[in-house]
Amino acid sequence: MAANPSGPDDLSGKEQPFVTHLIELRDRLVRAAIAVGVVFGVLCLWPGPAGLYDLLAAPLVANLPKGATLIATSVISPFIVPLKITLMAAFMVALPVVLYQMWAFVAPGLYAHEQKLVLPLVISSTLLFLMGVAFCYFFVFGQVFAFIQSFAPKTITAAPDIEAYLSFVLTMFIAFGASFEVPVVVVVLARMGLVTIQKLKEFRSYFIVLAFIIAAIITPPDVVSQLALAIPMCLLYEVGIVAARIFIKHTQAPGEPSAPPT
DSSP states (O other), X not given: OOXXXXXXXXXXXXXXXXXXXXXHHHHHHHHHHHHHHHHHHHHHHTTHHHHHHHHHHHHHHXXXXXXXXXXXXXXXXXXXXXXXXXXXXXXXXXXXXXHHHHHHHHGGGSBHHHHHHHHHHHHHHHHHHHHHHHHIIIIIHHHHHHHHHHHSOTTOOOOOBHHHHHHHHHHHHHHHHHHXXXXXXXXXXXXXXXXXXXXXHHTHHHHHHHHHHHHHHHSOSSHXXXXXXXXXXXXXXXXXXXXXXXXXHHSOOTTOOOOOOO
């Protein structure tokens, strides 16, 4: 039974036996796996693993010397690497379904005010992660590869290994996807009462330094990728402060005192 917004903030849903919860969890996981599997099958048909790898490698190939290509140093790499990329793409495409199954499993055990908080955070964290990956692919890769090749001596012929390139791409995708989650982290910390809006504002200058340190550690040793990671993190920190103020206002439990004005 849905929670009555005008009544007590009771748990939405009835207690169920432990085994029933395990069965439901299994069913949710199976549905999520089926969603990933279906998308994987579709992507294998079109554009295909080879097509997806060509798409992923396009930013690097565009900046290689004329006639240079990527190489495979392992016998099975031309087969395994494209399949890994296809599976990665399938998971990202099916991510909304996976997160919905997670939400559907935990939602009945949440209070009404907690549901108001969790669902927007699940949606926003998904969108922000995908935005980070897209920003990395469409902007950062092209700039970084062009910058690196501009410093390469003429006597060196670039021929990157496809497995090394896949590892680099995954690291960069995770780094940028995670860095775009800064607003979500700020909102959660503020909503849990671990920090106040005022403290977040006072920490702003320290966060800017921290963002550049993180960018210097995670990204390749070039200025372009470091700035491309650090600057969005600083901007998203400001977005998180604004979002935290809104979430605190609209996700308070009945009877919870209002947050002090900032």
